[in-house]
Amino acid sequence: MRSFIRRFGELEREVAAVRGSVGDLHHAVSEVRGSVEGLIQQHSAALEARLDAGIRRVNDSANYAARRAPLTRRRIRVLFLVHHIEAWDSSDALVRALREEADFEVVVASIPRRFRGMAELGQEEAVHAGLEERGVAHIRITLADDRDRLSLVRAVDPDIIFRQSQWDADVPEAFSTENLRFARLCLVPYETINIVQNMPMDGVTNSAVDTEFHRAAWMVFCASELNRQVAERDGMRGGAQFVVTGHPKADHLRSVEPRWPIVHEGRRPRARVVWSAHHTILDDWTNFGVFHLVADDMLEWARSAPDVDFVFMQHPALPPVLNDPASPLTPDQAAEFRAAWDALPNTAVLAGGDYGPVLAASDLMIVDGLSMLVEYQFMGKPLIHIERPGHRPFNEIGEIVMRGAHTVPGVASARRLAEDFFDGAPDPLEQVQRETITRLFGDEPSVSRIVAALRDALVSELAR
Missing domain, CATH: 3.40.50.2000 (Glycogen Phosphorylase B;)
Structure with missing residues (x-):
């Protein structure tokens, strides 16, 4: 009996040892699994980053090729993307003037927007209603999917695109700077002139003159030489894309x-x-x-x-x-x-x-x-x-x-x-x-100067 009890104790110790070993194996397996999953995630993230970078390089190359392609149309097609109807005075006179020019064809499009505090994109109806009230002929981009939105813009096939602001966050992703690079990007700032030292952003010290949109822009039309000097000092491109023309809203306020x-x-x-x-x-x-x-x-x-x-x-x-x-x-x-x-x-x-x-x-x-x-x-x-x-x-x-x-x-x-x-x-x-x-x-009206600047730049491209 004693030998049986002693043997039973030994067996219990052996079972406990086996259990410990099994526990160690489970722990080891968990560590290996965690390491493998971590490696998979790392490689997946790296692969995704490489894929994104590759796609961006292809898009950049395609956009660059499209942007550098010679102009062949008799009339230059200009698209105005409108999300900020309250700032329409910065664009209205320019749109009307370009529609009177034989060598320009103008398309105005109402699009959704998202200001801070809005849970999602919306208010395209208000933009549409505002354009209608002002008698501005336009198309409506009410599509819900960004791929469809961008496809529609590409179908319009603009040579030049005006967006109302430099803020990508205010508009659908389809109309981000990256997605619109295939055309010549232009900006008439929604504000007449910037008067504050804007908050620094990632990689941007002065968002009034040097956001991603500014850097990608073909031309930015500014109110005065003081504006251009700020862009020359603070902009990555040294203000090369800034053109002093005055501001359409200034013309409007003088005559209202x-x-x-x-x-x-x-x-x-x-x-x-x-x-x-x-x-x-x-x-x-x-x-x-x-x-x-x-x-x-x-x-x-x-x-x-x-x-x-x-x-x-x-x-x-x-x-x-x-x-x-x-x-x-x-x-x-x-x-x-x-x-x-x-x-x-x-x-x-x-x-x-x-x-x-x-x-x-x-x-x-x-x-x-x-x-x-x-x-x-x-x-x-x-x-x-x-x-x-x-x-x-x-x-x-x-x-x-x-x-x-x-x-x-x-x-x-x-x-x-x-x-x-x-x-x-x-x-x-x-x-x-x-x-x-x-x-x-200044004292000169701005719109005629903007139209002349557009035409001069296009003539220069054709002469290359």
Whole structure:
């Protein structure tokens, strides 16, 4: 019996040893499996990267060949991709002028967009409606698949493509810089002129002049020699693709007829105020937006001054930003503000339309940034800038622009200053504004210069 117990103990130890060995084997197998899977993933990733690089090289070669192919058509086909209907004034006169030229054929296309805070691409319907309202003949690109979108653009077979901005993230992947390189890429900036030191991005120190789109562009049309000098200094291509022509929006603002959206039977208000709100209310871009800080105070001002009209002009990217989880205002709070604002008899909201007539009909602007700090100075009227602490610094052009604006810290001080102007006080900065606009935009109309630059560049290509 004792020998049996002893033998049983030995067997138990042997089984335990075997189990340990089996466990060691399982562990070893798991390690081997993990290593193999890791190697497979590494090789798969490397293979995928090599494949992507190969595809890109083939695309680059094909695009380069297409781009360098001689022009054989009697009429140069120009495609305008439109996603930012609110900035159409930067393109409208150019499109109309090119359609009058016998050697150009123009196609305008409405496309979807995606501003920050939008969950997905959309709003092509709004772009389409805006073009229709302005009487601009166009096609609609409503296809859902990027391959189909790009195929349609290739079927249009443009020699030149104008996109409204350098930001690839705002448009479908089909219309990214990489996918459009087969044509001569052109840009009339949606903004008249950049006035801030933009946030650095990966491989880009100045996104106003040197994004991937700028680098791939055939021509970028800029407002002034100051613009071109910035591109020469900060751009990878030394500004070689930048052409000084003035800006179509400047031409528009100089000639626009006034029209005010609020009508009072039998009387004119004591004053007409435009309140412009930028979309940068978060803390990760240029940080000029103060809508979240001043909305209640502006509402109270409008309530307590029924003899003054207020038009709220929000940047088109502001509403979607309010849906961003990082927004300092919730969508419900924004909706509550809007309902209270809309309920007043002396207020209105301008969204999506041509804002030039409203600027021309107004007496004064309250603004945080950015484009309106420039554009309102075409009106030669008081411009009051509510400054947000910690915003991105102005660049050298911005320093010139800000000489024409009255900078204040909040609504209370803006209101005190505005009341002086309402009572007839002259604006001491009016002459400064005139000098700034002349210095930055010149006096010549821009569209004829852009058309001439296009034609000259095409003639040079044909002569090669």
